[in-house]
Amino acid sequence: MVRRRVAAIFGGRSGEHEVSILSARSVMQALDTDRWDVVPFGITRSGAWLTPAQTRQALAAGQRAFVGGGASFLSSSEALAALATCEVAFPLVHGTYGEDGCLQGFLEMAAMPYTGAGVAASAIGMDKALMKALFREAGIRTPRYAVVRSWELTAGGVQAQEYIESTLGYPCFVKPANGGSSVGVTKVRSREDLPGAFNAAFAYDDKAVVEEAISGQEVECSVLGNEAPEVSIPGEIVPDREFYDYDSKYDPRSRTAHNIPANIPQETADQVRELALRMYTVMGCEGYARVDFFVRNVTEVIANEVNTIPGFTSISMYPKLWEATGVSYRDLLTRILELALERHQRRARP
């Protein structure tokens, strides 16, 4: 069997740098070595690319973050030359510059096949304001929301507050439009919490999304495919605290439970799976993505978000849901890489 060279790309400039390295470690360990020859590329916090040798060294030393180098990949010519020897890229950079279409655009320019969503779907998936507008347009139920820019708040904070109080009320959630891993997300219980919540969100983005709080279950599905995507059984997250924040996601002491399958009736599960495929299709996703929901009162399914580069450690929800649906982690990775090659071939036709 032909072994293809896979560029695993991880780390990067976002707040999810360390998580990305964990995802990449698991993926690289599990890749089927009969089929894939993995070449690792770490991106430092400032945006420089390490060579595969430097990356291997940093990983072997147990480094949890990559630092140093210039502020641009343009100064990383040795790493880029190594990238040019690869046949397919597996971007595992969560968040900004990795999951938002930037890295995907770079790979498009390089005419290199890559896993997961393309440029537009990545950009939409990363921007919660754009994503929600698209859901609304498609008649997909999502929490009521408002979009607030950082300069609108400084120009008229009271107005934003009044608007939020008259349309959404408390509790509500304030989040950076471009974010992930719950970084910068605050549950706002009263007017007093609002300025702090906006500060937290605007530390990451100039655009914030404010949403009505939905009290219910958090349910997720894994989707896989290009033209004919398939969907896993739904799983459920039961956070060990007020909401599914950064620590409940990643702190090893977190008691957050992952219930697979989700504790919902069959009809609700069917509805979740159908809606997951619709959200995936409406956004124009390809390859793979994790689709997240709220379920209120056991039966009401409300769209939360689509993650185009979801957490990918062996204990992450995305691969675990496939495992429970009958697809092993190793086979899943091979399928995701094949989908990248298939898409590239389809698009390369004259």
Ligand SMILES: Nc1ncnc2c1ncn2[C@@H]1O[C@H](COP(=O)(O)OP(=O)(O)O)[C@@H](O)[C@H]1O
């Ligand atoms: N409208 C909402 N109602 C209830 N909980 C919410 C709402 N929005 C966010 N949350 C909580 O905050 C977490 C993170 O928000 P989310 O929008 O998924 O951002 P991220 O992209 O950072 O994961 C969710 O998993 C959920 O626990």
Ligand SMILES: [Mg+2]
């Ligand atoms: Mg989320």
